[in-house]
Amino acid sequence: MSASTRDVAPPALDAAGTGGIPGGGYLDGRWLTDDLALEVVDPEDGSVVGRVRLAGPADVDAAVGGVSRSLREDAWELWERRETLERAAALVREEHERLAAILSAESSKTITEALREVARTAETLRLSAAAAPLLEGETLPFADTARGAGRIGWNRREPLGVVAAITPFNDPMNLVAHKVGPALIAGNAVVLKPAQKTPLSALALLDLLLRAGMPPRRMAALVSDREAGTALVRDRRVDAVSFTGGPATGDLIAATAGARKTLMELGGNNAVIVCEDGDVSAAAAGIVDGAFGVAGQNCLSVQRVLAHAAVYDELVALVSEGARGLVVGTKRSPSTDVGPLISRREADRVQSWIREAEAQGARIVAGGGLHGAFHEPTVLVDVPAGARVLEEEVFGPVVSILPFTELDDAIARADATDYGLQAGVFTASVTVAMHAAARLRVGTVLVNETSDFRIDAMPFGGSRRSGVGREGVASAVLELSAPKNVILNRL
Numbered sequence: 001m002s003a004s005t006r007d008v009a010p011p012a013l014d015a016a017g018t019g020g021i022p023g024g025g026y027l028d029g030r031w032l033t034d035d036l037a038l039e040v041v042d043p044e045d046g047s048v049v050g051r052v053r054l055a056g057p058a059d060v061d062a063a064v065g066g067v068s069r070s071l072r073e074d075a076w077e078l079w080e081r082r083e084t085l086e087r088a089a090a091l092v093r094e095e096h097e098r099l100a101a102i103l104s105a106e107s108s109k110t111i112t113e114a115l116r117e118v119a120r121t122a123e124t125l126r127l128s129a130a131a132a133p134l135l136e137g138e139t140l141p142f143a144d145t146a147r148g149a150g151r152i153g154w155n156r157r158e159p160l161g162v163v164a165a166i167t168p169f170n171d172p173m174n175l176v177a178h179k180v181g182p183a184l185i186a187g188n189a190v191v192l193k194p195a196q197k198t199p200l201s202a203l204a205l206l207d208l209l210l211r212a213g214m215p216p217r218r219m220a221a222l223v224s225d226r227e228a229g230t231a232l233v234r235d236r237r238v239d240a241v242s243f244t245g246g247p248a249t250g251d252l253i254a255a256t257a258g259a260r261k262t263l264m265e266l267g268g269n270n271a272v273i274v275c276e277d278g279d280v281s282a283a284a285a286g287i288v289d290g291a292f293g294v295a296g297q298n299c300l301s302v303q304r305v306l307a308h309a310a311v312y313d314e315l316v317a318l319v320s321e322g323a324r325g326l327v328v329g330t331k332r333s334p335s336t337d338v339g340p341l342i343s344r345r346e347a348d349r350v351q352s353w354i355r356e357a358e359a360q361g362a363r364i365v366a367g368g369g370l371h372g373a374f375h376e377p378t379v380l381v382d383v384p385a386g387a388r389v390l391e392e393e394v395f396g397p398v399v400s401i402l403p404f405t406e407l408d409d410a411i412a413r414a415d416a417t418d419y420g421l422q423a424g425v426f427t428a429s430v431t432v433a434m435h436a437a438a439r440l441r442v443g444t445v446l447v448n449e450t451s452d453f454r455i456d457a458m459p460f461g462g463s464r465r466s467g468v469g470r471e472g473v474a475s476a477v478l479e480l481s482a483p484k485n486v487i488l489n490r491l
Contacts, residue, residue: 024052028066029216049105055222057231063220067189070217085129087212092122127473128181153487159187161239170297172198182476192221199223263469268421270451271414276308278426284318290452292377296397300452305401306410312403320366323377340373350396357387420463422451
């Protein structure tokens with residue numbers, strides 16, 4: 001019976017306490033098996049699912065030194081990098097049940113959501129391997145200018161060098177793959193800093209890359225606190241920083257990194273506009289899925305809905321009914337729709353934001369309850385402008401539904417945030433859809449979809465405080481490489 005059709009037990013701790021992973025960190029070609037003092041706990045019940053090394057600045061120095069030496073000393077041709085990533089993708093598919101159990105145990109994801117993420121991880125690695133031709137470059141147009149007479153030239157894309165990859169807890173394996181896969185196919189070395197709460201998924205993926213043939217010193221993975229993380233970003237041997245997380249941390253990284261390449265995805269406060277002629281049933285189903293999946297801990301999560309006054313009451317009723325119908329419970333059961341937040345502290349924070357909105361005049365029409373780290377899917381109406389649940393990224397299972405009468409007003413309100421990641425528009429009119437797509441200041445506009453959709457091959461990122469640059473495999477390969485021109489003068 002597959003893991004998608006039965007309850008799944010968390011991975012058993014081995015003698016080292018690492019849940020079957022070779023160590024609690026990895027640097028300079030060796031697994032770290034001592035000083036595994038940092039416990040990784042299941043947010044559902046607080047049980048310990050693994051132990052890792054909490055790295056310090058000395059570990060960071062050794063890690064950067066090791067990957068730097070690998071760049072100089074370990075030959076790893078493009079075709080070899082491609083084959084390694086292809087083999088790693090195959091291993092992820094073969095071991096999907098084990099990997100999903102690790103991922104679900106340390107995170108908020110139900111086993112069903114974890115299986116989906118593992119499948120996407122394999123896809124991200126496959127796409128990274130398939131991006132190899134992007135590095136071949138192009139010829140230079142000397143024939144197009146008189147100054148080019150007698151010359152021919154071309155370029156090929158070369159690696160930037162050492163990439164510091166810093167990843168969050170909410171997609172602890174696929175977001176690692178989105179940084180590591182493009183960086184490696186481009187020829188870089190990587191020092192990975194996974195989230196303290198969810199490092200086991202990252203270490204398990206590193207183990208598969210090593211088994212697939214990655215040179216032992218080409219990548220390091222360290223779980224660290226802010227001091228060691230700052231040391232990593234500050235290290236002048238690091239050529240680029242790729243970060244996914246919040247904008248406040250992004251500001252600190254930018255200030256610390258200085259004039260170096262940075263690639264940042266910093267979250268969203270995503271809106272969905274449901275027009276008078278939109279499919280209300282489809283919109284409601286999409287909003288329920290997009291607002292409450294992974295307990296709302298998703299940068300693409302639907303946070304705000306602007307519904308035309310003609311369909312507002314119907315949409316509120318359908319979304320509320322859908323929210324109340326979701327099963328909140330153990331991550332291990334395939335019948336569960338919504339698991340816990342990543343910690344009780346985060347659940348308490350989400351609850352406090354809801355109560356704050358209530359004090360300002362908002363009404364709860366579904367959910368609102370808190371049970372340990374579990375928060376009920378919550379639907380808010382009558383939320384006043386300026387409420388934190390509208391202004392900031394909630395990162396929890398909360399959606400606010402607001403009425404509008406004029407489309408341009410809805411677009412302006414959708415844009416009335418510091419973020420600009422993705423937005424959805426439900427309408428039967430191509431004219432309306434194209435008008436909204438042209439006006440919304442976001443990285444992606446989805447028509448007859450909510451904000452909560454992407455494929456791993458597309459350019460991904462947003463405007464304003466949602467980030468710097470674009471991820472998505474092909475875009476990241478270009479971001480993490482640079483063209484080197486070769487010009488021949490035919491004397």
